[in-house]
Amino acid sequence: MELTVVGSVALDTVETPHGRNEEGLGGAATFFSLAAANYVPVHMVAVVGEDFPNEHVGLLKSKNINTEGLETASGKTFRWAGRYHDDMNNRDTLDTQLNVFEQFHPKLPPKAQEAPFLFLANIHPALQLEVLDQSEAAFKGLDTMNLWIDTALDDLKKVLAQVDAVIINDSEVEDLTGQRNILKGAEAIMAMGPKTVVIKKGEHGCVLIQGDQRFVVPAFLLSDVVDPTGAGDSFAGGFMGSLAKEGNTDFDALRRAVVHGTVVASFACEAFGPDRIATITEKDIHQRFEAFRELCQF
């Protein structure tokens, strides 16, 4: 089944202990789409500026990604710059230039409206509400961030009431619910609307909770994390892509989707920006899925 994502496309400048990547292709919708396109056709809805390199659009189009909903607005593309600490778990945002994103109102082309799976990547909850008004999706997933929890909670709660699954960091769970305990935090989020909660813990894996059903996986072990930017968005892409491919969202399908998210996110960390995630094949995913099973099996 087809899948629509609405989110940011950006030019990222990233510094990690492994080096520096200047104005590389980035943004949540980019990582999400490149990950999810390994599973199903993806409709990408986003905005870029007139300065956005054509080669990036070419890359997306070559990957099972429909860019009909990728609007080019007058002005400059959204830019983000960040520097990772030596431990790779923390980063400082050095610069954020919203540019064309400031005036963005997502417009879903007909096929993007009709797609049975929708993912609201991390953008202002007011824009996410505009997307929900246009979508006919039967299964809706959501990402958000601390900024919106702190500054746009009312809108965020309206979004939460309308989605099926939320994918969220452990620190964001605490921000949103006041609960540090993952089980209590998930319970508080489920009370806000979503039936399914996926809590990401970075290098420590993730937890899936639906009602009283629970599933926990570690992260894939990597000797070298080159650049974790986009790993969370790639996780979401693998997760939603796997569900859309199966056309099934029962708890066993959700378990497999979490593993696919974990596998795809591990690739995303292996190179700067989308360099690795843009080159993986179905075979790569299958092999790492089996390696991951071997890693966890007892």
Add this chain to the structure above:
Amino acid sequence: MELTVVGSVALDTVETPHGRNEEGLGGAATFFSLAAANYVPVHMVAVVGEDFPNEHVGLLKSKNINTEGLETASGKTFRWAGRYHDDMNNRDTLDTQLNVFEQFHPKLPPKAQEAPFLFLANIHPALQLEVLDQSEAAFKGLDTMNLWIDTALDDLKKVLAQVDAVIINDSEVEDLTGQRNILKGAEAIMAMGPKTVVIKKGEHGCVLIQGDQRFVVPAFLLSDVVDPTGAGDSFAGGFMGSLAKEGNTDFDALRRAVVHGTVVASFACEAFGPDRIATITEKDIHQRFEAFRELCQF
């Protein structure tokens, strides 16, 4: 097969957000023995002072634990006091009184010497070397702590060269090897001697590494962590107990041992001190083992 542990027996005063436990039964050898005694007979080698309550000895004896090697020295029992932060992941040591531990030299009774499995709980590496000289064990496990890495590294390296498996926290791996990456840290430790490395990550689970074989498990999810004191020692007890019960230390047995350690450690967190770990049954362990399998299965 029988199992010997050498380590501390203490009276702990612990404060957590759930309350305060004044001079309760504690110490690494205590938690280890109570956990491991669910699997095999345990020989405990430790020292207490004349003030050590008889009821604690009675509890240990009632649990498949041979206290022949539990020496009573003149003076006071080792005491530790600590306070956990709200997040339960960090604690401050408020007081440490070594007391009888200052003059302690472990003496293994004949049966403790002959046991095929030995665990060196966290004591000064010089004492661990004295134990190794007395033991005939075929499989030797080791715990240590940052203090010895910082102050007794030469002795610790001599111990590491003689043991089969080390169980260590992720922060201690970084201290010992300078590597933050778990795979690189484990490799550096294996180069020091131990064939098997188990890296504990607290609420994030643990990683087992032997050569190029790897196994990762999350921790069991708990709604309420009452007191994490002794969880790591209980993990080691479940791990070594499971291996000794199987009489097998191949990688599949090590995987199962890690899961048993995880399961037993989860019980340890559910009450102050050893209150829960001292009351679990084989049936409790079996049920949680199966619940854990369900939690991780895909």
